Amino acid sequence: MSTVHHGAMFDTDELVINMGPQHPSTHGVLRVVLRLDGEKVVDVDVIIGYLHRGIEKLSENRNWTQIILLTDRMDYVAAATNNVGYCETVEKMLQLEVPRRARYVRTILCELQRIASHCLWIGTHAMDIGAMTVFLYAFRERELILDLFEEFCGARLTYNSMRIGGLPLDIPPGWDKKVLEFCNIMDGKLDEYEGLLTHNRIWLERTKGIGVLTAAEAVDLGLSGPPLRGSGVPRDIRKDEPYAAYDEMEFDVPLGTVGDTYDRYLVRLEEFRQSLRIIRQATQGIPEGPIVGKVPRLIKPLAGETYHAIESPKGELGYFIVSDGKSTNPYRFRVRPPSFCNLQALRRMVKGHLVADVVALIGSLDVVLGEVDR
Amino acid sequence: MIDSFVIPLLKVVIVLNATLVGVTYMVLLERKVIAWAQSRLGPMRVGPYGVLQPIADAVKLMLKEDITPTRADKWVFTAAPIISMVPALIVYAVIPFGDKVHLFGRDISLYITDINVGLLYIVSVASVGVYGIILAGYSSNSKFPLLASLRASAQLISYEVAVTLTLVSVIMMAGTLSMVGIVRAQEAGHVWFGFLQPFAFAIFFIGGLAETNRAPFDLPEAEQELTGGFHTEYSGMRFALFFLAEYANMIVVSSVATTLFLGGWLAPFSHWLPFLNIVPGWIWFLIKSFVFLYIFIWVRATLPRYRYDQLMNIGWKVLIPLAIINLVVTGIIKVLLH
Numbered sequence: 001m002s003t004v005h006h007g008a009m010f011d012t013d014e015l016v017i018n019m020g021p022q023h024p025s026t027h028g029v030l031r032v033v034l035r036l037d038g039e040k041v042v043d044v045d046v047i048i049g050y051l052h053r054g055i056e057k058l059s060e061n062r063n064w065t066q067i068i069l070l071t072d073r074m075d076y077v078a079a080a081t082n083n084v085g086y087c088e089t090v091e092k093m094l095q096l097e098v099p100r101r102a103r104y105v106r107t108i109l110c111e112l113q114r115i116a117s118h119c120l121w122i123g124t125h126a127m128d129i130g131a132m133t134v135f136l137y138a139f140r141e142r143e144l145i146l147d148l149f150e151e152f153c154g155a156r157l158t159y160n161s162m163r164i165g166g167l168p169l170d171i172p173p174g175w176d177k178k179v180l181e182f183c184n185i186m187d188g189k190l191d192e193y194e195g196l197l198t199h200n201r202i203w204l205e206r207t208k209g210i211g212v213l214t215a216a217e218a219v220d221l222g223l224s225g226p227p228l229r230g231s232g233v234p235r236d237i238r239k240d241e242p243y244a245a246y247d248e249m250e251f252d253v254p255l256g257t258v259g260d261t262y263d264r265y266l267v268r269l270e271e272f273r274q275s276l277r278i279i280r281q282a283t284q285g286i287p288e289g290p291i292v293g294k295v296p297r298l299i300k301p302l303a304g305e306t307y308h309a310i311e312s313p314k315g316e317l318g319y320f321i322v323s324d325g326k327s328t329n330p331y332r333f334r335v336r337p338p339s340f341c342n343l344q345a346l347r348r349m350v351k352g353h354l355v356a357d358v359v360a361l362i363g364s365l366d367v368v369l370g371e372v373d374r
Numbered sequence: 375m376i377d378s379f380v381i382p383l384l385k386v387v388i389v390l391n392a393t394l395v396g397v398t399y400m401v402l403l404e405r406k407v408i409a410w411a412q413s414r415l416g417p418m419r420v421g422p423y424g425v426l427q428p429i430a431d432a433v434k435l436m437l438k439e440d441i442t443p444t445r446a447d448k449w450v451f452t453a454a455p456i457i458s459m460v461p462a463l464i465v466y467a468v469i470p471f472g473d474k475v476h477l478f479g480r481d482i483s484l485y486i487t488d489i490n491v492g493l494l495y496i497v498s499v500a501s502v503g504v505y506g507i508i509l510a511g512y513s514s515n516s517k518f519p520l521l522a523s524l525r526a527s528a529q530l531i532s533y534e535v536a537v538t539l540t541l542v543s544v545i546m547m548a549g550t551l552s553m554v555g556i557v558r559a560q561e562a563g564h565v566w567f568g569f570l571q572p573f574a575f576a577i578f579f580i581g582g583l584a585e586t587n588r589a590p591f592d593l594p595e596a597e598q599e600l601t602g603g604f605h606t607e608y609s610g611m612r613f614a615l616f617f618l619a620e621y622a623n624m625i626v627v628s629s630v631a632t633t634l635f636l637g638g639w640l641a642p643f644s645h646w647l648p649f650l651n652i653v654p655g656w657i658w659f660l661i662k663s664f665v666f667l668y669i670f671i672w673v674r675a676t677l678p679r680y681r682y683d684q685l686m687n688i689g690w691k692v693l694i695p696l697a698i699i700n701l702v703v704t705g706i707i708k709v710l711l712h
Contacts, residue, residue, distance in 0.1 A: 015521075017518070039525075129679060130589060130590065130592070130677070131676075131677065132408075133411055133412050133676065137413070197678075200677070202590055202677055202678045202680055205680070205681070206678060206680075206684075356679075356682060
C-alpha cells in the first residue's frame with residue numbers, strides 16, 4: 001500500500017479493494033482491483049480469465065459442424081448471433097449461396113437475440129444503479145423471446161440454431177404471427193422502461209457525464225457496438241458490410257453525442273426500437289423457398305484464411321478461421337469478441353470517478369464474461 | 375401500585391411485542407408490495423399467501439451459525455447490533471398511539487409515557503443508533519464494511535441536521551416538545567401541521583428516508599457496490615438484529631411523522647366530518663403510519679440509488695438551507711400573527 005501525498009498535513013493511504021470475481025455487480029466472474037482514495041478511484045486493474053474454457057483450441061479438434069455448438073457458449077446471452085457469425089464465416093470460405101428464406105429467418109433471430117441481450121443489459125445495468133424493478137420487467141420480456149426460441153429450435157439458452165448453409169429446421173407454422181405479436185407487446189414495454197429511467201432525476205445524475213469517451217478515444221481503444229456508437233462514431237456492420245438479409249432492411253443507426261453512460265443507454269434503447277422495426281419488415285417479408293443451400297456432404301474448405309464479422313448485440317463479433325484444405329477441422333480458429341475489446345475501455349473510463357460509478361460503467365459496457373475469456 | 379407499576383409495565387410489554395411482530399410483518403409487507411410492483415407473487419409457500427413467512431425467516435436466522443470473523447474486534451462486533459437495535463425500540467416509549475381509553479373501570483392512556491421533552495428524547499436516542507452501524511463496520515475489520523460505515527456516519531449525521539431543523543419549526547407551531555402536546559395543539563387548531571408546514575413535512579420525509587438507510591439513499595448497504603455494506607460479515611441472529619433495527623426505525627419515522635404532521639390519533643378533518651370520530655384513535659394512527667410505510671416501500675421499488683457525493687450535496691446544499699429558510703419564515707409569520 002503506497003502513501004499518497006496531497007500536500008496537506010496528514011498523509012492518506014490508498015485502500016486496495018478487490019471487487020470480484022465473486023461480486024454481485026461484476027456480471028459473472030470479472031475481477032476488478034480498485035485503488036481507492038476515500039471513495040474516489042485512483043486506479044483500477046481489470047483481471048480476466050476466470051471463465052476460460054479453451055473454446056478456440058477445442059474448435060481446432062472438432063469438425064466444422066460441431067463447432068456451432070461451441071460458439072453457443074461464448075456470448076451465452078446471445079447464442080444465436082454467435083451461431084450466425086460462425087456459419088456465415090464458413091459459408092464465405094466455401095463460397096456457399098444461402099437461400100433467401102434462411103437469410104430472412106437469420107435476420108429475425110439475430111434481432112430477437114439483440115432484444116433479449118439488451119433486455120438483460122437494461123435490467124442488470126439499472127439494478128447496478130439501484131433501480132431493481134426494471135430488472136424484473138426486462139426479464140419478463142426476455143422470457144417471451146426465450147419462448148419464441150424454444151418453439152423454433154427447442155432450446156432456451158444455448159440454441160445451436162444454425163447450420164452451415166442455412167437453417168436446421170423451417171420455422172414452425174404460426175411462428176411468424178407470434179413474433180409480430182411479441183413486437184406489439186415489446187413496443188409498450190419499452191415505454192415502461194423509459195418511464196422508470198429516461199427522465200428520472202436520479203438516473204440522469206447517475207449516468208450523465210460518467211465515463212465520457214470521445215469519438216477519437218473510442219476508436220483508439222478499439223471499441224465497437226453501442227459503446228462506440230454512443231460516442232458518435234457511425235459504425236454498424238449491419239449497414240456497412242451487410243450480412244444475412246440486412247441489405248434488404250430499412251433501419252437507422254442511433255448515435256450518441258457526448259459519449260457518456262447516458263448516451264450509451266439511449267443508443268441501446270433506440271436499438272430496441274430499430275430491432276423491432278427490422279423484425280417486423282423481415283417477418284412480413286419472409287420469402288418461400290428452401291432453407292438450406294447446396295452444402296457438400298463433407299465440409300472441407302480450400303486452404304486459406306478468412307475473416308468475417310457481424311454486429312452482435314455487444315459489437316463487432318469477428319471470426320478468423322484458417323483451413324489447411326486437408327482435414328475436416330479448422331487449422332486455426334480465432335474469435336474477435338466484442339466484450340473483450342470493449343472491456344479495455346473500463347480503465348480509461350473509471351479513473352477519477354467514485355466506487356459507485358465503477359459498477360455503473362461495467363454495466364454500461366455490457367460485457368459477458370463467457371465471451372471475454374472464451 | 376397498579377397505576378404506577380403494573381399498567382406501565384403491561385404497556386411496555388405490549389408495545390415491545392407489538393413492535394417486534396410489526397417489524398417482522400413489515401418485512402413480509404415489503405416483499406409482497408415490491409413483488410406486486412414487479413409483477414410477481416412474492417412469498418407464497420409458507421402458509422396461505424405466505425403469511426407465515428416471517429416466522430420461517432426468524433427460525434432460519436436463529437438456527438444459522440453465528441460467525442465471528444477471526445480478525446474482528448469481538449466485543450465491539452457483538453455490541454454493535456445491540457447498540458443499533460435498542461434505541462430503535464426504546465423510542466416507542468414516547469410515541470402516543472392514541473388518546474385515553476376507558477378500560478376495566480380505569481382511564482388508560484395509549485402511550486407509555488408523556489415526557490415534556492419527548493421530541494428531544496426521540497432525536498437524541500435515535501442518533502445513538504448510528505453508533506451501531508459505525509461500530510459494525512469498524513469492528514468487522516474488513517474493507518467493504520469499513521467503506522459502508524464511513525458512508526453511513528457521514529450520511530446519517532448530515533441528514534440528522536436537516537431533520538432536526540424541521541422539528542424545530544413544528545415545535546414553534548405547537549409550543550411544546552411533548553408528543554401528546556403536539557397532537558393536542560393540532561386538535562385545538564383544527565388543522566394538521568402537515569398542511570401548515572408542507573416544506574418541513576417534505577424535508578422530514580426525505581430526511582427520514584436517508585436516516586433509515588432506505589432507497590434512494592441506501593448507500594451504506596448498497597448491495598451492488600459494497601456487497602451488503604456494514605453487515606457483510608454478520609450472520610445469523612446478529613444480522614437479524616440489524617435487519618430488524620432498520621425496519622423498527624422505519625416504523626419510528628412513520629410514527630413520528632404521523633404524530634407531528636398528520637395529527638397523530640386524530641380523525642381526518644374531524645371538525646367538519648364528526649362521524650369519522652366513531653373509529654377509535656389508535657386505528658387512525660395505524661392507518662396513517664401504514665400509509666407512510668407503504669410509501670417507503672413504493673419509493674424503493676421505483677427509484678435508483680443516489681451516489682455518495684450527490685447524497686451529500688442534497689443534504690447540505692438543498693435540505694439544510696431549505697429547512698433553515700422554513701424555520702425563519704415560520705418565525706416571522708408567527709411574530710406577525712401575534
